[in-house]
Amino acid sequence: MSKKILFISCDWGTTNFRLRVIGTEDLEVLGEEASDWGIQRINIQWKKTSKSEKNREKFFCDVLIKHLDALSKKLKLALYDVPILVSGMASANIGFKPIDYKPLPFNMNGSNLLIDHFSYGQLKGLVISGVCTDTDVIRGEETQLMGAFDTLTNRDGFHCFIIPGTHSKHIFVEQQEAISFKTYLTGEFFELLSTKSILQHSLKTAETFKHLSHQSSFQKGVKHGLHRNFLHEVFQVRTADIFQKHTKEENYFYLSGLVIGTELKDLLQVQPSCQYHLVTSSALAPYYGLALQELNITYTLHHSEKALIKGHYQMYQQYYQNSF
């Protein structure tokens, strides 16, 4: 068997860290290491023990090396000369390699994203910048977007990529360039309301749409989110509980629908020719799928992890492929 050509896909978030060894031929994941060494934890650690800027990069590299070591052992492979493509909060001010945001537009092949190379001993790789508009910012989703876009057969026309999460993103692409986007605090609102507000006593987590009534509660929530005032409708969660109109599980799905419907209502203004894409995990796909159905929106589903790996691969192609 000929030696496989590899790259390493690194997703470095605020609270999580993930390394994946990828074969370039079929983008197969050969091995994976994940931990809670997000940039926030490393930054706190660095502040505690040292404050020299030079020293700072070392803290991040040490985390990279620790995880690479574990992967090397697991796969019985030498990985230190394999290029590492890093996206996410690693490019933030408190991250591994602070890089300015790239102002829109940016090209779907990643050629005009800002990057910063690093090398540390045998380690080598690059960190990918976030992107910004005058009033909004993204870090990480630009890489998923590139990856998802790369799988399209029809790249012309107007596209909207919905990337759900703590801070959901709607990114609009035209002529193979990202031209605008908006952030929605959907996941964060749901978390705050369901665990920190008065509503926490009126709802209970349940397995996704286990009962038919869960689905109809969710759909009702989406409709109310699309057409009514969120700040009032959330209180329905409490009164439905007081009046025993709905179970606490139904309330959970109603609130999910309400928050997601509120996020998606801006799509009611988008031009009808738009081609929609949902880039998400299998956990969130049923929620957004059902919500988009309420809007009569058909979409292509992209798995967010595959999109991320594909996005890293594009950057690998740009910066490393010729060197092999």
Place this chain on the structure above:
Amino acid sequence: MSKKILFISCDWGTTNFRLRVIGTEDLEVLGEEASDWGIQRINIQWKKTSKSEKNREKFFCDVLIKHLDALSKKLKLALYDVPILVSGMASANIGFKPIDYKPLPFNMNGSNLLIDHFSYGQLKGLVISGVCTDTDVIRGEETQLMGAFDTLTNRDGFHCFIIPGTHSKHIFVEQQEAISFKTYLTGEFFELLSTKSILQHSLKTAETFKHLSHQSSFQKGVKHGLHRNFLHEVFQVRTADIFQKHTKEENYFYLSGLVIGTELKDLLQVQPSCQYHLVTSSALAPYYGLALQELNITYTLHHSEKALIKGHYQMYQQYYQNSF
């Protein structure tokens, strides 16, 4: 001097308790006692030491007596035969006297509100019920509403009473009857977003409209709340901080405006002949005043504490005046 005829106004909330001795002639506050003996704390205390239902009422009466004692000493007045009018969460399930909600409509003189009398030794008084629609509930604001309405010279026509708070209320009155209302989680949202969300790092409390830029930030927030998607616009607080477009204080006022504007946007649908009233404290009046100005809404300002006392006085007149 002839002996003054008195009643006691009691505002019993979830986390606060307040007694006021009021002269019936001019509704002057002769003395006041307040504490954090809200119904929640008493309920927890009762659950810890005893669970007999009979015993339960005693726990609440003991709190009443303790505060009455303090007031008696302060004012050098015997207060035990003075009727006590209680509103707020005292009528909740975990409260002093659980009473069902009165379904709308209810009359502005309070004659068809549900009440429950109590007497305990020399203590006597009544607890006022909350009111409800099919999908919403109120406890406490019904009494403020009656009090504010009682001061009107023109009681005919269609009125909207805006009562800001943790859970703001918009109550609509026609032909001297409350016919509908809506709850908005305005105060709770602001609290969650400004202290528990990612936005907490991007804003800073400041004295109300100390600088002109505070006022314009607030007004911008109101406009965005009225016409844009709240779930996206809140993120402007963070990006305005990242891009150093606004100070953290300006962000504080922008977020206040955004939340209040979102609450008030439903008023854009209300019939133009509506007469508006703002029932609030002097702390919140400037915010809602400026926000209503953005909607070109003129209103009558009612002080919330005076309205509460006046509301209790109406119930006093209904149930006690003839007995003197």
